[in-house]
Amino acid sequence: MEGRILEKQPVIEMRGVTKRFVDVIANDKVDLKLFPKEVVALLGENGAGKTTLMNVLFGYYNLDGGEMLINGESVTFSSPKDAINHGIAMIHQHFTLVQTQTVLENVMIGMEGSFFLNYKKAKDKLLAIEKEFGFQLDPDAIVWTLSIGEQQKLEILKALYRGAKILIMDEPTAVLAPTETIELFxxxxxxxxxxxxxxxISHHLQEVMDICDRVVVLRNGRRVAEATVSETTIPELASLMVGRELLERLDKGKSKTGDAVLEAKDLKVKNNRGITAVDGLSFVLREGEVLGVAGVSGNGQTELSEMxxxxxxxxxxxxFIYGKKIPGGSPAAVIAEGMARIPEDRIKTGLFMDLSVKENMILESHIKEPISKKGLINMKEIRIFADNCINSFSVKTDGMDIPVKSLSGGNLQKVILARELVGNPKLVVACQPTRGLDVGAMEYVHQAMLDQKVSGSGVLLISDDLDEIFLLSDRVIVMYEGKIMGEMSAEEADRDKIGLWMSGVIS
Amino acid sequence: MIGMSIVKRKPLPGWVMLVIPVAAVFVTLLITSIPILIAGGNVFKAYGALFQGALGSKFNLLETFVKASPLILTGLAVAFAFRAKFWNIGAEGQLFAGAIMATWVGIYFTWLPGFLVLPVMIILGFLGGGLWATIPAFLKTKLKVDDVVTTLLLNYVIFHMMGALLFGPMQMPGSSWPRSASIMDAAFYPMLIARSRFHLGIIISFVAVLVIWFINNKTVFGYQSKGVGINLNAAKFGGINTNMVILKTAIISGGLAGLAGVGEVAAIHHHLMMDVSPGYGYTGIVIAMLGNLHPVGVALAAFFFSVISVGAQTMSRVAGIPIYIVGIIEGVALMTMLIFILLTEYKIRWTKS
Structure with missing residues (x-):
């Protein structure tokens, strides 16, 4: 924007803010200042601690260390209500609107004041605000008839109606079409x-350059850099974001690449909001290699894996699997061709949380002999199979008959790994296989992937964790807005270049 | 002030689920002793008369089985559907469909050799209920229409269709009431114990319990149906044709309710009339919940309900308690069971502030 006014008092000052979860430090002594009339970008990869920091600021989480000052006054928030009373509003990625009510009713929720509703007064106030800031939302429109961009505007209106002076926007452009982004700005x-x-909050560098005055970069929970937008460049931001640490080198093991196991040709699909998510994507995966698909999450990786x-x-x-064309939209067809599948969300799509460990083990093999025959299941064979799975993948469980939901996150993932990998498949597709796992479980998953590769399988690894990609992959492709930005081999791996590709910049 | 919050608890061991229905029944009788006291009755005398009336003699016991039979079938129908999260509130309507088919066979299929009448009637009755249940199943899978609403509302549709038949083509010649002619003798369910109404349908309902248990525990379809109910996404991910599973579940569920309708026509009334069911389809929902969706649990819950409903006559006569206590007991039993089920997953934490 226009020049900053550094001599002024910051409206928000976070000093040495620390937030711990059981065994992870999500924010480690983070400092952040926000001055009046300023747009500050909070930049970082997934899991860098951006959202946690903002949840602390908005009163969702308590501080474990450090302090917060609003307009120079030290504050403690015990709930978002306290933050709202201090003029802070948070616009979430997922809207908190009542779809069947009108714009006006949504604005009034929680602001009723007394038993009786004064629609007229509220409407006048809303219209005055709309006029002041150039909004054009019909107060009587029902929310579900609004576009996503308009719904986001309504969220902002709600905040303004409550007198917010400080807006926290959590990846506001992730859900928007390009023209809507321009309007938002x-x-x-x-x-x-x-x-x-x-x-x-964003990881889109171009947007940060367009709208922000200052950038604060987080990595692994720490504030690693700060820059003034007018004095920095996209390549500089990209390298700040992905870091320059020495790459960890795991013994990737040796293997010879062989035939093409999996081939995708010009894949195209829209997401559930009707926006093109995967846009003409092609790649070939060969036996004996790990092909990493890198990218900031939300760039079509989920849809690619679902296809x-x-x-x-x-x-x-x-x-194509081994040159054979696979009919689209049929999990059964993919299973029949022997693809091992590690889904992105193990709880939502990977497991029957209320069923036993053994019943989860047979999800994909329950129609195959010897697990079942002529429509009847063979409990003895199931027990043998599940026992084998549990032992080969050292799943920590109190037997195979207890509900799988009583297992830890790492062991849930081991249940899936066991089920998928026990038959030594020639093709493994894994989407975010270590998301939310602790270090030990993560290493286990990594080793399992490499073992598969060494034994001659082709492994497709879709991950937004760049360290993981570098650690395991022989080749890396980078996805941005549903397209492949570029490809490089492990030997020529260059974090800066990949960082740029992930931000949509080709250099 | 004292606050209350509900927090998830660790999974409980399996045997707890066996104890819970028994405990729920006990708590129910404890709670319903309050209205009995209010009505001026002696609780022990009243419950004594209740159980005496239902179980106290051979005849009474057999009558309790007679009453339990349709409840077992509608309870199984609902439980089997709920297990796959097909929310079939329409067992009542599917019972009517079965009853209509049975009457149709019983009156008009006089050309069939006698020994074939019962098998044909049972099969067509099953299919009638089953096919009626496929309508909401199609609406759910193809058009994503809410199955609670469709199954419930279709009850009224078929009720009035039955009315149209009973005032129209199926009306007994010469009658001005909405009732059909009597079915032929070959279509009567045989009575299996002399001087009682212990009929073939009771055996059929016990066989149904075993069959459903077998499907649930021993077949691929039972695994798939359970999977669809627990996590539709994971079932799809695992290659299960979830729409087909829901459709087949609906046919079996509706078919079971249809068999209840066959039994009422073939064993009890021997003709079709508007009040062929005193709400067995709806009571089936309560029984399914009380039986924790398990076939054996359903059978026991149905028997419990039957005890109450048969014994209430005696209780009313001996202890002077109005027969409407039956409705209270049924309602309280459902609430108690639902709360108990909730408490197996969650615990209540009291907080002082």
Whole structure:
């Protein structure tokens, strides 16, 4: 925006803010200042601690260390209500709107004041705010008839109606179409002009350059850098974001690449909001290699994995396993070709949490002999199979008959690994296989992937954890907005370059 | 102030689920002793008369079985559907469908050799209920229409269709009431114990318990159906044709309710009329919950309900308690069971602030 006014008092000052979860430090002595009429970007990869920091600021989490000052006054928030009372509002990625109510009713929720509703007064106030900031939302429109961009505007209106002066926006552009992003930025500029301050969480570098004054970069929970936008460049930000640590070198093991196991040709699909998520994607995976698919999450990786797993049908393009064309949208067909599948969300799609460990082990083999024959299941064979799975993958469980939900996260993932890998498949597709796991479980998963590769399987590793990608992959492709930005081999791995590709910049 | 919050508890051992229905029944009788006291009755005398009336003599016991039979079938119907999260509130309507088919066979299939009448009637009755249940199943899987609403509302549709038949083509010649002619003798369920109404349908309902237990525990379909109920996404991910599973579940569920309708026509009334069911389909929902969706649990819950409903006559006569206590006991039993089930998954934490 216009020049910063550094001599002024910051509206928000976080000093040495620390937040721990059981065994992870999510924020480690983070400092952050926000000045009046300023847009500060909070930049970092997934898991860098951006959202946690903002949840602390918004009163969802208690501080484990450090302090927060609002307008120079030390504050303690015990719930978002306290933050709201201090003029802070948070606009979440997932909207908190009542879809069947009108714009006006959504704005009024929680602000009723007394037993009787004064629609007229509320409407006048809403319209005045809309006029001041250039919004054009019909107060009587029902929310579900609004576009995503309009719903986001309504979230902002709600905040303004409550007198918010500080807006925290959590990846606001992730859900928007390009034209809606331009409109959002216009709105934000208007807000800043009238004295609001904004914290903008993002990992889209171009957007940060477009809208922000200052950038604070987080990595692994620490504040690693700060820069003034007018004095920095996209390549510099990219390298700050992904870091320059020495790459950890795991013994990747030796293997000879062989035939093409999996081939994707011009895959194209829209996501559930109707926006193109995967846009003409092609790659070939060979026996004996790990192909890493890197990228900031939300760039089509989920949809790519769902197409490969058979969960959704590609609108265009084809998938081949060992040269055989696979009908789209059929998990059964993919299973029949022997693909081992590690889904992104093990609880939502990978497991029957209320069923026993053994019943989860047979999810994909329950229609095959000897597990079942002529429609009847063979409990003896199931026990043998499950026992073998549990032992080969050292799943820590109190027997095979207890509900799988009583296992720890790492062991849940081991149940899936065991089920998928026990038959030594020639093709493994894993999507975010270590998300949410502790270090020990993570190493186990990594080793299992490498073992598969060494034994001659092709492994496709989709992950937004760049360290993981570098650690395991022989080749890396980078996805951005559903397209492949580039490919490089492990030997020429260059974090800066990959960082740029992940941000949509080709250099 | 004292606050209350509900927190998830660690999974309980399996035997707890066996104890819970028994405990729920006990608590229910404890709670319903309050209205009995209010009505001026002696609780022990009242419950004594209740159980005496239902179990006290051979005849009474057999009557309790007669009453339990349709409840077992509708309870199984609901339990089997709920297990796959197909929310079948329509067992009542599916019972009507079965009853209509049975009456149709019983009146018009006089050309069939006598020994074939019962098998044909049972099969068509099963299919009638089953096919009626496929309508909401299709609406659910193809158009994502809420199955609670469709199954419930279709009850009224078929009820009035039955009315149209009974005032129209199926009406007994010469009658001005909405009732059909009597079915032929070959279509009567045989009575298996002399001087009682212990009929073939009771055996059929016991066989159904075994069959459903077998499907649930021993077949691929039972595994798939359970999987669909627990996590539809994971079932799809695992290559299960979830729409087909829901459709087949609906047919079996509706078919079981249809068999209850066959039994009421073939063993009890021997003709079709508007009040062929005193709400067996709805009571089946309560029984399914009380039986924790397990076939044996359903059978026991149905028997318990039958005891109450048969014994209430005696209780009313001996202890002077109005027969409407039956409805209270049924309602309290459902609430108690639901709360107990909730408490197996969650615990209540009291907080002072």
């Amino acid at each position: 216009d709105t934000l500029r208007n807000l800043v002009k009238s004295g609001h301050s904004i914290i903008f 490969l797993f058979g969960e959704i049908k590609p609108e265009e393009g084809e998938i």
